[in-house]
Amino acid sequence: MQIQNNISLKPFNTFGIDIKAKHFISITSVDELKAVFSSEDFPKKFILGGGSNMLLTKDIDALVIHLNIKGKQILSKTDTEVIIESQAGENWHEFVLWTLENDFGGLENLSLIPGNVGTSPIQNIGAYGVELKDTFLSCKALNLETLDIETFTNSECEFDYRNSIFKQRAKGKYIITSVVFKLSINDHKLHTNYGAITSELEHMKIEHPTIQDVSKAVIAIRESKLPNPKEIGNSGSFFKNPIISKDAFLKLQDNFPDAPHYTISETEIKVPAGWLIEHAGFKGKSFGNYGVHKKQALVLVNYGGAKGSDILALSQLIQKTVARIFDIKIEAEVNII
DSSP states (O other): OOOEEEEEOGGGSTTOOOOEEEEEEEEOSHHHHHHHHHOOSOSOEEEESSSOSEEOOSOEEEEEEEEOOOOEEEEEEOSSEEEEEEETTSBHHHHHHHHHHTTEESOGGGTTOOSBGGGTTTTTOEETTEEGGGTEEEEEEEETTTOOEEEEETGGGTOBTTBOGGGTTTTTTEEEEEEEEEEEESSOOOOOSSTTHHHHHHHTTOSSOOHHHHHHHHHHHHHHHSOOTTTSEEOSOOBOOOEEEHHHHHHHHHHOTTOOOEEOSSSEEEOOHHHHHHHTTOTTOBOSSEEEOSSOTTOEEEOSSOOHHHHHHHHHHHHHHHHHHHSOOOOBOSEEO
């Protein structure tokens, strides 16, 4: 293990924010992770995974621990399902592609989501009608107080929309080291009715799609709307889609009859945050070297050289404007550091 000093974290966050870590170390095993947290040399520690779901607004006066534990394995397999364990440092999209290469179904709708496997349960990542919790079996996590590895089942993770126990009462108390999934074999259940997947498959002239076809459709949709972080700094969707009461939606509909929506329950409606932001006038708006993406209003972008504090201020302006126009509160999906 080699500790480096005054290292730029620009290559380690998808927003491409150039802030410095006072100390930096890359961890490649659970034993190394335990050793670092057993050491009293650096009382302040900061965990960094894929750097995709965060906005860095200041230098980090701590030991930044880059979780780079790799590996994946099949734990068991039957004629209908397979149990797979992936280590936390595996790139999420590459892991999804690996499952598809092996004809394992369940993650195809979650293709091209940035980040690593280890951070996926924290916010219960989701896209196109599918959430992580749908295939999640369990995860292993390091208890930072006892330095023991504990296992969390699906129910113990307390999953909710873009939420989990790791964002609530267990926040800052654990580090996820691996995740176990239960995926399908042969009898795959496709989810193609959400968003533009069906129309994209029609455009691709595919009448009987496979899980690989669904993944290709999702990738095509995301690439048409979302900027590549390697080209334009961003963290994907910056805001959560707000879930409001039915009464609040009816009030919104009085003023905006064409407002898109998804029924969650008899009393709850989900409204696309991107639509709210676009109709508040922010889609494609530029503020010099940062702004809102021209194709997707949910995405805030760093065109190069922007400060995290600039993007944070923009996000707060968007929240205030949306609240003033629509009387709806939208929350940031990314972690503000």
